[in-house]
Each structure stands twice: as structure tokens, then as C-alpha cells.
Amino acid sequence: MSQATLPRAYDEVVEFFANGPGTDAIAAFKLSEAALERVRYLLSKKSAATLTDDENEELDQCVQLDRLMMLIRSQARLRSRTTRGA
Numbered sequence: 397m398s399q400a401t402l403p404r405a406y407d408e409v410v411e412f413f414a415n416g417p418g419t420d421a422i423a424a425f426k427l428s429e430a431a432l433e434r435v436r437y438l439l440s441k442k443s444a445a446t447l448t449d450d451e452n453e454e455l456d457q458c459v460q461l462d463r464l465m466m467l468i469r470s471q472a473r474l475r476s477r478t479t480r481g482a
Contacts, residue, residue, distance in 0.1 A: 406454075406461055425465065438451055
């Protein structure tokens, strides 16, 4: 698969939330292997100092998105436990 056709992590997360997932689905959410491949590609280019401005912006978005998703998944897991324990 060429890099141009790999899904962007941001697009996958938007699509995921647009489908109205429940807390269990949110807690278990992971990017597809194809999206992870794109992130690895960007990290590789960053290491080689060959990122374009657009790619650098995309990688920055991935980092922010990862932090946000970590917090959201954490909250979803807590809510899921609380609901099951109630």
C-alpha cells in the first residue's frame, strides 16, 4: 500500500466517534494496522529529517491525538468499571 493511500490516524478516530461507540468500544479502541504503518512511516521520516511541513503537522496531530485518546480510554474504562460495579 502506498503512503498516499494509508489512512490518517485522525480520520480513523473521527470516523470511530461519528459512529457513536459505547464505553466498552472506546476503552478497547486501537488504530488499524494501516494507520499505525502511516505513523511509523512519519516517525521514520522524522528520524531521517526528511519530513515535509504537512507531514510534520500530521505527526504532531498524531501525538496530540494519542494523548487525547489515552485520556478518553482511561475515562471510558473507569466508567465501565463503575457501571458494572453498581
